[in-house]
Amino acid sequence: MRQERPSFLILCEGKTERDYFIGMRSRRGPQIDVDIPDVDHLSIVREATVRKSDEYSSIWCALDTELDHALTARLVDEARRGEVNLCLSTPCFEVWLILHHADCARPFQSAEEAKKKLKSLVRSWSEGSTRFSDFSHGIEVACGRSRKLDPTGGEVLKNPSTNAWKLVAEIQEEPE
Numbered sequence: 001m002r003q004e005r006p007s008f009l010i011l012c013e014g015k016t017e018r019d020y021f022i023g024m025r026s027r028r029g030p031q032i033d034v035d036i037p038d039v040d041h042l043s044i045v046r047e048a049t050v051r052k053s054d055e056y057s058s059i060w061c062a063l064d065t066e067l068d069h070a071l072t073a074r075l076v077d078e079a080r081r082g083e084v085n086l087c088l089s090t091p092c093f094e095v096w097l098i099l100h101h102a103d104c105a106r107p108f109q110s111a112e113e114a115k116k117k118l119k120s121l122v123r124s125w126s127e128g129s130t131r132f133s134d135f136s137h138g139i140e141v142a143c144g145r146s147r148k149l150d151p152t153g154g155e156v157l158k159n160p161s162t163n164a165w166k167l168v169a170e171i172q173e174e175p176e
Helices: 015-023 041-050 069-082 094-098 111-121 136-149 164-172
Strands: 007-012 031-035 058-064 085-090
Touching: 007 015, 007 041, 007 164, 015 031, 015 094, 041 058, 041 069, 058 069, 058 164, 069 085, 085 094, 085 164, 094 111, 094 136, 136 164
Parallel strands: 007 031, 007 058, 058 085
Antiparallel strands: none
């Protein structure tokens, strides 16, 4: 009996996240649909709720907290109500990418500072073109490092932090 592949819908706020998760696609792995709605963070979560269907095993929103505590609290509440998952990074998704290459526990003053740190580690990286191949070899290390920063994935406003490991672990999970 052939097993059905899991399927994911990941709504992202930017190209960096999109390029990373598209890079995780494989012929035998789960189906991964990635989209960048051209709307604000809360509207992305609301769109994910609207797009829930039997077509997807799991729906995620990959968003930066941008150190905005009030907005992040609203995102968490909206996602909980809509029963969608959040992949949050503080201050930005680039923290997840940094963790593929280096330990990083020092807080960032801004998302721009995190992006400069990433560029110093991966010289070929640019915000408009993230190549998954620059990060694929460090996924397990990044998962370990991000769990060390936030073991439960629930301290989404800790700077730096990312719970991207939860989404990546779900994508890499073998079907039963």
